[in-house]
Amino acid sequence: MSLQDILSTPTGRKDRKRVGRGLGSGLGKTGGRGSKGEGSRTGGKNRGPLFEGGQKPLWMRLPKRGFNNVNFATRYIALPLHRVLERVTGDVINLETLTAAGLAKHDTAVKLVGGRGDHAEAKANRAVNVTVHRVSAKVKAAIIAAGGTVTETDLPSDGASSAPTN
């Protein structure tokens, strides 16, 4: 079978419309836009899916209600314990050492968490002194079991707004 056989197989792939390329094309003079008026102009007459023909649309007729926490939530950088232990060589884990290891930025809210898969059981392979914003219960237990300490600090003042979504 030659490449041509394959390329001549119908696939449902449609030919591109070529507008304004001559009478015979059927999309010649007005290019499928009819004649004159707003609809025939660039950018004309696209009023969006919630437009109801000029009648006050449903979403404006109904009262506003409800609350969404999205603007107020505190967002943490979630750092798996095993990765932190890998990347930070000393026994002090705080924002400075995490930043130096490229795992955090000075103004982000950091939470130490367990890992996935093989690392789901959080384990500390050495004693470390941890000072970060939040530590998950499992990781806290693991660090203390390995002889380390855990201190949770206040969130950065603008933590809620500056921490990135991940």
Place this chain on the structure above:
Amino acid sequence: MATVTIYNTEGAATGSVDLDPAKLDREVRKALLKEAYIASQDAQRQGTHKTKKRSEVAGGGKKPWRQKGSGRARQGSTRSPQWGGGGHAKTVEPRDYNWDIPAGQKRLATRSALRLRLEEGALVAVDGLDAAVGTEPRTRVVAKFLTKLGLGGKGTLLVSEGHQGNLHLSTRNLAKVDVLERRNLNAGAVLRRPHLIFTKGALDALVASL
């Protein structure tokens, strides 16, 4: 059951491996292969093309002649599209032509393409070719082997297991011969060349993976 003949570097058949085409794919999906080939060809495009619109052509700041009274058509710039030396009305901009077919279809297309070559009898294997150029790249070794198989000058894709730098170097000066690692196999690369040659290692790994 189709067989894949294994040749040595002298082009003599030394063995064969039975390979069930159904294990690759239950049929040769021509429509899917076409999509995969088009996607692969599109991905090859560099998209480095550019023409200038009127604002990008140098000059043209001064109004060529006054608006009224000259008897000539009003003109605002010597770089308007209708002027010789003017900008293009519709420009060609640099762009990325790459688009993805769904990952699952991509994998399926690769296997379908292998089935196609297998059915055609265009899928063979070679034992020791990578070792023959293992220490030093030698184009003549590969060229001689291909000629013995009757593939001299024909479009051929060589599939290696793992990166074989010397195999690349030994085919670099052969027109229409590509080398690809097995893990990078894709339908586009297979379809581009009508003949497909696996190294022994790559064939073994392929059979093991089915």
